[in-house]
Amino acid sequence: MDKHFILNFTPTGMIPTKQMTPHVPVQPAEIITEICQAAELGANIIHIHARDPDDATPSCNKAIYGEIIAGVRARYKDLVLGVSTSGRNYPGFEQRSACLELEGDLKPDMGSLTLSSLNFNKQASINSPEMIQSLAKKMLDRGIKPELEAFDLGMINYAHYLIHKGLIKPPYYFNLILGNIACAQANLLSLGLMIKELPPDSIWSAGGIGDWQLKMNALAIVDGGGVRIGLEDNIYFDADRTRLATNAELIQRIKSIASSMGREPYSHKQVRELLQLDRAAA
Secondary structure (H helix, E strand, C coil), rough: CCEECEEEHHHHCCCCHHHCCCCCCCHHHHHHHHHHHHHHHCCCCEEECCEEECCCEEECCHHHHHHHHHHHCCCCCCCCEEEEECCCCCCCHHHHHHHHHHCCHHCCCCCECCCCCCCCCCCCCCHHHHHHHHHHHHHHHHCCCCEEEEEEEHHHHHHHHHHCCCCCCCEEEEEECCCCCCCCCCCCCHHHHHHHCCCCCEEEEEECCCCHHHHHHHEEEHHEEEEEEEECCEEEECCCCCCCHHHHHHHHHHHHHHHHHCCCCCHHHEEEEEEEECCCCC
């Protein structure tokens, strides 16, 4: 087992609001601060969602993404930064792909690519075959690595199809996200099956929705994978939901679990080498 692991940090997401938890960062300056703090704690891949500065709703505005990336890269040149192409609020290709058009030192290293449509508790995420392939093609043309998001076995099978079509290139990076009500459930069998079906030359991290975040993170550490962690997926520190978590607390807890097993996060440069990300920050 590799003693190092990927710590993929998701500070904001699309759902948490200040009314739900005061700890979620929504303003660009807040998001930058949380990312930099996480980088100090060991986070090595960042999954960025932008929010509108006026009303904190999810935004596809590439200028906001650019502001966040610029603020982080002023301090952490090698930290791997990814942007969200989610279509839950903005279904059009031009809107979803706008953040992939940033240039120079603002260009993201990765872009999220959800591999099928799915239902969340209160909302659908529509990802048509045409949309998935168009986003994958744009990332391929721009030299941006897809952050492949798989919520069940069918999505992993679709990744095999994208490989067959020549739309994604190795090494492949997957976030395996379990515990969503309409997808793979958060248990050892489901995680094991998803890992087994990954294409060769794949690197994976596991995350869990809500109460399942800690369980799936811990299983990933045990099985030699990486973790996806942050307030995007879970805002509580305890299973009884009596205490709201901070991003820093979630990171520190999983690092403690990993340390007890002799594992620690990769450095930022090590993750770049692992994922074969050519573009070093200027």
